Amino acid sequence: MEESQPTTNNSGNNKMIMLAAIAAVIIIIAAAGGYFFMRGNTNTTIEVPAEDSASDTNEMMQEESAETSPSSYNDGTYEATGSYSYHSGTEEIGVTVTLANGIIEDVEVEQLAKAPTSKTMQADFAANYKTEVVGMNIDDVKLGKVSGSSLTPNGFNDALEQIKTEAQS
Amino acid sequence: MRSFNFAFEAIGTLWVIDCFSASSSEKIKSQVLSRIEDFDKTYSRFRRDSLVWQISEKAGEYRFPEDSRIFFDYYSRLYKITEGKFTLLIGNTLSQAGYDVSYSLKPGKINKVPAESEVFSFDYPVLKVKKPYILDFGGLGKGYLIDIVSDLLKENGVDAFCIDAGGDIYCHNLQKSMRVGLENPLDSKQVIGVVSINNKSICASSGNRRRWDKFHHIMDPDSLSSPENVLATWVIAKDAIIADGIATCLFLTSPQKLFKYFEFEYLVLYPDMTFKKSKNFPSELFTAQKNLVE
Secondary structure, X not given: OOOOEOOOOOHHHHHHHHHHHHHHHHHHHHHHHHHHHHOOOOOOEEEOOOHHHHHHHOOOOEOOOOOOOOOOOOOEEEEEEEEEEEOOEEEEEEEEEEEEOOEEEEEEEEEOOOOHHHHHHHHHXXXXXXXXXXXXXXXXXXXXXXXXXXXXXXXXXXXXXXXXXXXXX | OEEEEEEEEEOOEEEEEEEEEOOOHHHHHHHHHHHHHHHHHHHOOOOOOOHHHHHHHOOEEEEOOOOHHHHHHHHHHHHHHOOOOOOOOHHHHHHHOXXXXXXXXXXXXXXXXXXXXXXXXXXXXXXXXXXXXXXXXXXXXXXXXXXXXXXXXXXXOEEEEEEEEOOEEEEEOOXXXXXXXXXXXXXXXXXXXXXXXXXXXXXXXXXOOOOEOOEOOOOEOXXXXXXXXXXXXXXXXXXXXXXXXXXXXXXXXXXXXXXXXXXXXXXXXXXXXXXEEOOOOOXXXXXXXOEEEO
């Protein structure tokens, strides 16, 4: 983010970027809405800012575009805030989308809920929308090689063992 | 076509080289070992007979071998791109933190890291050293050495080969892509996914290995601490020097900054086991829900 700068020109491009960001926000908020709905706690209405009002509510950030980028979207980090109505009032959720080489590379969710139940649900969503990897035993996977750094230098390992021994004595 | 393989220990790790070649294995093996020895004797901060050791004791002008041109070029590019975070000067910092020549692993006082220009300047083949300083060539060293050994094998008519230097790998011209498991940093008996590579290198970096006190082998020269927001990284690139360097740099800076200058694919694993990867990282990752094939 430290290298971001506000957009000032390239309105055609901006429109595309805005569309991309809004599309991402819709996807995320739809996912969030669906998630909340599935939990059966509330009826969720999703309101996404219309395109022409987007510039008022969205804080757009743009990085310098990569020279080699083949896509029509400029690489960079885009922030937007989406809102949806909850029975106690309107709630907001912040979304930051990182585009690299024209694809959504990362999405961060900022929790902005005010009502206690909304807070809980947004926290739950933020904690669960990302996928976690799990380990599988090497013997169960057909492999030629393993890439990692378990083969640390012998000198280092010996020293570490020695320190452990000293600590135990 | 004959095939043979040889394994040996060098630069502190286990190397396994599989070759498919008409040339004699003994000739190739001795050339590889002697080339690695030359490299180590120039760039290792862990041996008292190295050029880097001399630099740590005395200011002056030091003449470097031919391979230094590319080496210093990559170091200086990554130094600029990472705004000084990826630096040869980290050798002093690692050493003061306890990762020193005698592996004391006992942290002492850690000094602020100066600008490289205050310590040295390089004009091939001469390094002007203004004050004695411990330089660390570990950030790119293993990757560069894999590329050097790879060139050597090609020059010797080895048609197809795979070099594995302690989990950093380069495969050349294999009939079938190599299936490489991505080691779980928390359990070396497990993998978190599989990639298939050929004519490419994959290098890994993990903050979970080589740990002592509150440090691991990567240090941020600004905070003088080891980054803990990333658990491990894997990078695939055409050259091992790039894969190796970027695997380290992803602990220190964002992939976006590096994409402007290098072609690579990456996977970053976070301490909570969530991940971030580039679109074309050719992996099959194991997830809690199902095997995510991409």
